[in-house]
Structure formats: structure tokens, C-alpha cells
Amino acid sequence: MFTGALTGHLNCDSGQPICDFVFAGKKTDSAFFAAIHGSAAGKPLLISFGVSPFSGPGSYRTDNQEGGTAITVDGPTHWVGKVGDSIGVVTSSAQILTGSLDSSLTAAAGSVRLTGTWVCDRVSSGR
Numbered sequence: 001m002f003t004g005a006l007t008g009h010l011n012c013d014s015g016q017p018i019c020d021f022v023f024a025g026k027k028t029d030s031a032f033f034a035a036i037h038g039s040a041a042g043k044p045l046l047i048s049f050g051v052s053p054f055s056g057p058g059s060y061r062t063d064n065q066e067g068g069t070a071i072t073v074d075g076p077t078h079w080v081g082k083v084g085d086s087i088g089v090v091t092s093s094a095q096i097l098t099g100s101l102d103s104s105l106t107a108a109a110g111s112v113r114l115t116g117t118w119v120c121d122r123v124s125s126g127r
Contacts, residue, residue, distance in 0.1 A: 002040050005110030012038040030054050034120055045075040049087055049101060060087045071103045079105035079112050095121060
């Protein structure tokens, strides 16, 4: 659900949301990245979020560091989540990841609030 400069529910496109695990530095450190294509208020959007380091289900706070934990929304403008926003991971199985987002994103065009739950298929990165 979006409120603020962008309003409405996210409608996912016909493609599947993509989630991926990648190594971040040492093989013992892992990261999670998700990209969800959709639209809200008639505008195409890409919601991207990632957690690094990722250690399974739990609540993660964004740090907006390169290679860290962050949330962005790209559409008519580029919105960036603020430091301390929440990415929750409820389940992490071999194929499905579920969780929640709670973010206050900002851009020159105005701020957007994004809250809700997500489900996506995990894709092996081969890395």
C-alpha cells in the first residue's frame, strides 16, 4: 500500500517477483535482494529491497549503505527509504520467501509511505 506522493495498492505484473541470494564478501556472509515489478496509481514501478548481511527470518533495519540494507522505489521518480526503515523476513525456505516492508521513502517529487507484505520465489544465483 502506498500513501503520499504515490497512492494505492501495488498491482504486480504478470511476471513473478524475483528474489536472489548472493555472497557479500566472504562465503559465510550472505545477502538477500528482491525486485518486484508492478504498478500503483497507473504508474509502472520497480520496488527493490535488500538485506546484507542476511541471517534468516527476522527484522532488519535499513542503513542505506552500498551493499547494505536498503529499500528503493523507481517509477515516475526515484524514491529512497530512510535509515531505520523495516524489512521483515517471516519465512525463508528453499523456494519461497515471505515478509513485510515498512518504509518512508523520499525524493524531490515528495515522500511516499510503503507498507505491506510480500511473497516471492527464490532464484539461485549460482554465486
